[in-house]
Amino acid sequence: MIAESGHYALVLALALALVQMTVPFVGARKNDPVLMAVAGPTAVAQLCFVALAFGALMICYVRSDFSVLNVFENSHSAKPLVYKLSGVWGNHEGSMLLWVFILTVFGALVALFGANLPARLKASVLAVQSSIAAAFLLFILITSNPFLRISEAPFEGRDLNPILQDPGLAIHPPLLYVGYVGLSISFSFAIAALIEGRIDAAWARWVRPWTLLAWIFLTLGIAMGSYWAYYTLGWGGWWFWDPVENASFMPWLAATALLHSALVMEKRDALKVWTTLLAILAFSLSLIGTFLVRSGVLTSVHAFATDPMRGVFILMILAVFIGGSFALFALRAPLLKQGGLFAPVSREGALVLNNLFLVSACATVFIGTLYPLALEALTGEKISVGAPFFNATFVPLFIPLLIAVPFGPLLGWKRGDLLGVAQRLVGAAGVGLITVAVVFAMEGGGPILVPFAIGLALYVMAGALTEVVERTGLLKVPLATAFARAKGLPRSAWGATFAHFGLGIALLGIIGETQWSLERIAELRPGQSISIRRYDFQFDGLTTRQGPNYRDLTAHFTVRRHGEIVGAMEPARRSFPSRGTAITETALMTRGVSQLYLSLGEPNPDGSLAVRLYYKPLVLLIWFGAVGMAIGGVLSLSDRRLRVGAPKPARTKTALLPAE
Amino acid sequence: MRRLLVIALLTLLVVPTAIAVEPDEILSDSVLEARARALSKELRCMVCQNQSIDDSQAPLARDLRVLVRERLQMGESDQQVVDFLVTRYGEFVLLRPRFSWHTALLWFGPLAILIIGASGVLVLARRYRAKVGRSAANHEGLTAAEAARVSEILRAGEH
Numbered sequence: 001m002i003a004e005s006g007h008y009a010l011v012l013a014l015a016l017a018l019v020q021m022t023v024p025f026v027g028a029r030k031n032d033p034v035l036m037a038v039a040g041p042t043a044v045a046q047l048c049f050v051a052l053a054f055g056a057l058m059i060c061y062v063r064s065d066f067s068v069l070n071v072f073e074n075s076h077s078a079k080p081l082v083y084k085l086s087g088v089w090g091n092h093e094g095s096m097l098l099w100v101f102i103l104t105v106f107g108a109l110v111a112l113f114g115a116n117l118p119a120r121l122k123a124s125v126l127a128v129q130s131s132i133a134a135a136f137l138l139f140i141l142i143t144s145n146p147f148l149r150i151s152e153a154p155f156e157g158r159d160l161n162p163i164l165q166d167p168g169l170a171i172h173p174p175l176l177y178v179g180y181v182g183l184s185i186s187f188s189f190a191i192a193a194l195i196e197g198r199i200d201a202a203w204a205r206w207v208r209p210w211t212l213l214a215w216i217f218l219t220l221g222i223a224m225g226s227y228w229a230y231y232t233l234g235w236g237g238w239w240f241w242d243p244v245e246n247a248s249f250m251p252w253l254a255a256t257a258l259l260h261s262a263l264v265m266e267k268r269d270a271l272k273v274w275t276t277l278l279a280i281l282a283f284s285l286s287l288i289g290t291f292l293v294r295s296g297v298l299t300s301v302h303a304f305a306t307d308p309m310r311g312v313f314i315l316m317i318l319a320v321f322i323g324g325s326f327a328l329f330a331l332r333a334p335l336l337k338q339g340g341l342f343a344p345v346s347r348e349g350a351l352v353l354n355n356l357f358l359v360s361a362c363a364t365v366f367i368g369t370l371y372p373l374a375l376e377a378l379t380g381e382k383i384s385v386g387a388p389f390f391n392a393t394f395v396p397l398f399i400p401l402l403i404a405v406p407f408g409p410l411l412g413w414k415r416g417d418l419l420g421v422a423q424r425l426v427g428a429a430g431v432g433l434i435t436v437a438v439v440f441a442m443e444g445g446g447p448i449l450v451p452f453a454i455g456l457a458l459y460v461m462a463g464a465l466t467e468v469v470e471r472t473g474l475l476k477v478p479l480a481t482a483f484a485r486a487k488g489l490p491r492s493a494w495g496a497t498f499a500h501f502g503l504g505i506a507l508l509g510i511i512g513e514t515q516w517s518l519e520r521i522a523e524l525r526p527g528q529s530i531s532i533r534r535y536d537f538q539f540d541g542l543t544t545r546q547g548p549n550y551r552d553l554t555a556h557f558t559v560r561r562h563g564e565i566v567g568a569m570e571p572a573r574r575s576f577p578s579r580g581t582a583i584t585e586t587a588l589m590t591r592g593v594s595q596l597y598l599s600l601g602e603p604n605p606d607g608s609l610a611v612r613l614y615y616k617p618l619v620l621l622i623w624f625g626a627v628g629m630a631i632g633g634v635l636s637l638s639d640r641r642l643r644v645g646a647p648k649p650a651r652t653k654t655a656l657l658p659a660e
Numbered sequence: 661m662r663r664l665l666v667i668a669l670l671t672l673l674v675v676p677t678a679i680a681v682e683p684d685e686i687l688s689d690s691v692l693e694a695r696a697r698a699l700s701k702e703l704r705c706m707v708c709q710n711q712s713i714d715d716s717q718a719p720l721a722r723d724l725r726v727l728v729r730e731r732l733q734m735g736e737s738d739q740q741v742v743d744f745l746v747t748r749y750g751e752f753v754l755l756r757p758r759f760s761w762h763t764a765l766l767w768f769g770p771l772a773i774l775i776i777g778a779s780g781v782l783v784l785a786r787r788y789r790a791k792v793g794r795s796a797a798n799h800e801g802l803t804a805a806e807a808a809r810v811s812e813i814l815r816a817g818e819h
Contacts, residue, residue, distance in 0.1 A: 235715055242710045344785040356777045364770035371766045381762065384704045386712065386755030393770050523683040601682065610683055 003068050006056025007147040013049035013104070014137040016042050020107075020130035024123035028196075036123035043111035043126055046133065047104040054088075054101045057146050061088050067153035070094065070146040076159035076578050078549040086170035087160045092294060092310075093146035095173060099290065100136045102174075102181040106210075107133065110185060117206065124192035125185075132184055135317045143310045159549065159578035168228030176221030176248055180286040182214025183255060186262075187283030190276045191325055194332040199276065204266035207279065209637055211262060215255045216633035222248050223626035234584040234599040236614045238513070238622060241390040246369040247289030253362035254282035257355045264348050268413060271348070272336045274355070280329060284322040285362070291318055292369070343415040350408040350416070357401040364393050402456055405503065406463020409496050428466055432459030453511045461504030468497050495636025502628025505621050509593070512618025520613040523604070533615045535596060536560045537569070542603060550576045552585070555600055555609060559589060566591075571598045593620040681714065682722065687729055696729050699738055703728070703745065704755050712755055 020042040027035025057070070061084045066072040074091045075084060089098040107129045114122045140146070186207045193199040225248070230238040239245065258278040264271045291314045342348035368385045376382055406428055410421045436455035443450060469475065471493070472485040522530050524539040531537065540556040554572040558565060569589055575582035586599040594617045601610030681700075687693040700714035705721040713721040713728075724745070731741045745753050757763045 237715065240710065240715075341788060343788070349785075352781055356774070356781060360770060360774040360777060363773045367766060367769040371763075371769075375762060379762065382750065382752040383757045383763065384710075384752055384755050385757060385766065386704060386710060388702050388756035389766075392756065393767075397770060397774065521681055521683050521686060 002056050002059050003065070003147040003149065006053040006060075007145065009049045009052040009056065010137060010141060010147075013046050013053065013100075014134060014141065016046040016049065017130045017134035017137055020046060021127050021134055025127035028120045028123040028127070031120070033119065036119055039123045039126035039130075040111040040114075043104070043107040043130070046130070047108040050097075050101050050104045050133075050137075053147075054097055057094060057097060058085060058088055060147075061085065064157065065153075066155070066157050067149050068146075069148045069150050072150060072154055072157045074160050075157040076549055077156060078578075079160065079165070080548055082167070082170055083160060083165045087164070089173050089177075090160050090164045090169055093140070093144045095177075096136065096140050096144050096294070097146055098174065099177055099181060100133060100140065102177050103129070103133050103136065103184060106182060106185050110188075121189075121192055121196065121203075124195055125188045128188040128191045129184060132188075132321065135320070139310075139313050139317065143313050156578075159576060162550070162574065162576045162579060162581055162583045163232060165550075165576075166228065166232060168224065168232065172221060172224045172228055175217050175224055179214050179216075179218025179221050179255075180248070180251060180289065182210065182217060183251060183279075183283040183286050185210040185214070186258065186279040187325070190279035191328065193276060193336075194325075194328050197332055197335040199272050199336050201266055201269050204262050204275065207275075208259070208262045208266055211255060211258050211279075211282075212633050212637050215252070215259055216630045216637070218248070218252045218255060219626055219630045219633065222252060223623050223630075226626075227623050230619075231586050231588060231597075232583075234586055235612065236517070236597050236599075236616060238619070241368070241387045243369050244293050246365050247292045250362050250365050250369075251282055251285040251289060253358050253365070254278060254285050257358040257362070258282050260351045260354050260358075264351050268342065268348055270342060271352070273333045276333065276336065277329060278355070278359075280322075280325045281359075284318075284325070285366075287318055287321060291315065342413070345411070345418045346416040347408065347411045347413045350404065350411050353404055354401065354408060357397060357404075361394055361397045361401070364397060365390070368393070399456070402460055402503075402507070405460055405500055406466060409467050409493070409500070424470065425463055425466060428459050428462035431462040432456060435459075450511065450515045453515075454508065457504050457507035457511060459504075460507060461501050464497050464500035464504060467493065491639040492636045495632045495634075495639065497632070498635055499629045499632030502625045502630075502632060504625070505628055506623075506625025509618045509621025509623075509625055512594075513616050513622065516617045517619075518615040520611075522611055522613075523608045524611050525606075525608045530611065530613055532596070532613050534561055535566075535615070536563075537598070537613060539609065539611070542609070547574070549578060550574045553603065555611075557587070557598065559596070569596070569598050571600045573600055573602065590620065593618055593624070595619050681725065685722070685725055685729065687733070689733075692729070692732050695738060696725070696732055699728055699732075699741060700725055702742075702755050704753050706749060706752060 020039055023042075024036050024039035027033070027038065059065075060068045060071050061075055062081070064071065064075060064077040064084070066075075070091065070093050074094075075087050079087065087094075089095040107126060110117075110122070110125060110129065114125075117125070189203065189207045189210070193203055222245075225245070226238045229240070230236060258275065258281075261271050261275045261278055265275045291311075294310065294314060368390055372383050372385050406425055407418075407421055410424055411418075432455040435458045436451045439451035439454045440448070468486065468489065471489055472482040474482040474486075477485075518532050520530055520532050524530060526539055526541040529536050529538045536559070538558045538560070540558055543554050543556065545552040545554060552572040552574050554570050557569045557571075559567050559569055567589055569587035571587040572585040573582050574585050582602075584599045586597060588598075589596040594615065597612075597614040597616055599612045601612070603609045681697070687696065697714060701712050703713045703724060705711045705713045705716035705718055705724070707718050707720050708716045711718075711721070713724045715721075728741055728745075731744060736744070742754070751758060757766060759767055
């Protein structure tokens with residue numbers, strides 16, 4: 001009964017979505033306030049029904065109702081409650097339902113908090129938003145219905161893939177989906193603006209916070225996924241340039257570019273056409289990401305052909321939304337009037353440069369991810385594009401961007417003074433150069449690239465702080481004065497500082513981990529030891545432990561540093577009888593921002609055990625950096641002008657250029 | 661207990677262990693081993709999804725790792741080992757595709773996009789300069805000295 005209610009709620013939500021995508025749209029064209037007013041309540045009602053469906057599926061999981069096919073295939077009665085709940089989106093059907101659920105949440109948010117939007121814009125935005133919801137609801141109902149029953153209910157479920165039985169599953173997909181789907185709002189705004197044929201700074205002020213919100217979640221979602229992969233896969237990698245990862249990284253790059261270009265549009269009324277295009281691009285990449293992950297096309301082009309229904313349906317959604325929006329863009333973009341002019345060397349110019357490199361980097365990931373698919377489909381030839389390719393192409397594109405990052409916030413709007421900014425960055429550059437020298441000396445030769453990269457990271461960090469240090473007068477005025485001034489700085493300035501500083505921190509972690517990681521692989525018997533960088537690990541023996549739906553074979557290690565015990569590490573092999581599979585539970589020990597990482601192979605019958613041990617210097621900085629970026633986003637989001645919706649009066653500054 | 665141990669030892673050879681590079685694979689020659697590891701990171705485990713043979717736990721990956729080490733021990737160069745694997749398994753085994761006519765777009769695509777984007781920006785910048793130049797020319801009443809004086813005043817006002 002509950003499953004049927006959920007199914008029925010989805011059908012009703014689809015009906016509401018169809019109403020919401022047509023009636024307010026017609027209303028906006030005819031300027032009819034009654035028709036336009038339909039949008040708001042429908043959006044909220046749509047959310048209610050999708051939430052009802054989502055809740056129904058959750059109840060089916062909690063109750064282990066194995067008469068529901070989806071529950072039978074992905075759950076087990078002995079599974080801990082948290083994995084029963086997170087298992088709801090640990091499969092195709094459930095994750096699509098989560099996708100639509102978040103989509104309707106965003107639609108309802110616009111309906112509820114969009115009171116200060118022009119009525120026509122609001123109606124159009126909600127209509128576009130609802131068309132996406134309609135497409136995906138239809139997709140779920142036709143090809144991926146999570147509420148299908150089995151005629152004779154099995155006694156026990158097949159259980160969730162053991163790798164997914166991890167707290168990561170409870171956090172990572174929802175964060176990522178909020179990010180993916182959040183970009184639909186800026187997309188809807190862009191399409192609405194193109195339909196209306198006008199776009200202004202108020203539009204940008206509306207779009208920026210939504211993009212920022214999506215970007216924050218996307219950043220955290222990607223970071224969380226990376227950490228999850230790091231501790232769960234057993235060899236300590238945290239980024240693999242896997243197509244599934246790339247699918248989330250491309251929208252992130254595009255959203256990062258969009259954030260920066262929307263800034264130009266909001267402040268200076270320039271880059272309108274480009275910002276619109278980026279908004280379309282960012283969400284298109286989200287859709288492509290969903291397609292890549294969901295259609296099975298990644299494993300092989302042939303998997304796509306054997307079960308074509310879903311793939312073809314998503315392909316159609318892609319064609320309609322991406323093709324349609326680009327066609328609309330080509331048709332209507334010339335109508336958007338270009339705004340303020342700016343000199344090449346200016347804050348705007350720097351942001352254009354940022355966009356140029358971010359979009360190129362994004363294109364690199366796009367080409368690398370889709371090239372093998374395209375080549376195989378066209379010529380039947382199979383090639384692989386993996387991490388070595390991306391490292392060779394993506395990294396060189398990112399280095400100039402990193403050098404330019406500190407310049408942006410210091411350059412003036414309209415026309416900047418490059419030399420002056422360079423002088424103000426002497427301190428940061430000095431920090432970078434000294435670091436290069438120190439690291440070079442410490443390394444005693446070796447590849448020059450490593451000291452250079454570490455220096456670059458510290459330069460980015462110091463550069464990020466330069467603006468705050470200058471504006472608060474830190475180091476020059478008494479600390480209290482500087483503190484008072486710091487409180488007075490706009491939150492968005494703090495946001496940029498945190499985000500850029502976080503970027504530097506992440507960079508430091510990435511270089512530290514990739515360049516200085518140590519690895520030991522050995523076969524140990526109880527009583528034997530292995531050591532890595534001043535740490536000794538003594539293998540004390542194996543024990544077994546029974547969990548709710550698994551059995552652990554735990555290895556006990558005593559960790560000593562210079563002979564003193566610093567702790568114990570207990571990696572395990574976890575086997576799941578329901579699926580007949582086993583996974584590695586790695587053990588981690590955090591030392592400062594570095595980690596010791598221990599994972600196991602299967603025990604040999606002679607009682608010895610294959611062990612992989614890593615020392616991962618600075619590795620935690622990778623994720624701290626990402627969190628720093630997200631904090632920057634939150635600070636920027638809390639800026640007065642975004643909260644109140646009214647910009648502060650511009651600082652009185654005599655313009656050098658004649659007003660246009 | 662002792663009998664158990666004997667049985668265990670007898671089965672030692674057939675029990676697969678699930679860990680990427682296994683202890684028994686590692687070569688005693690550390691230079692060769694380092695070369696083998698570097699090569700392994702560039703080679704795809706063909707039955708896995710986007711994993712190098714260095715990362716993968718699949719039996720095929722293990723076979724390939726052992727194969728790479730055998731070829732290196734025979735004195736082959738890195739290039740010879742890679743060539744051998746490509747003739748055997750095709751280019752699919754390479755995680756970094758070779759440059760050829762059918763991968764030209766892959767390798768030059770990013771650069772091409774950067775160049776196209778950069779030239780687009782340059783064209784716009786030039787157009788801007790032309791526009792500013794025109795509007796400057798419109799201030800006909802000003803002599804060069806006056807124009808210089810105006811910009812001096814404006815600059816003073818800015819600070």
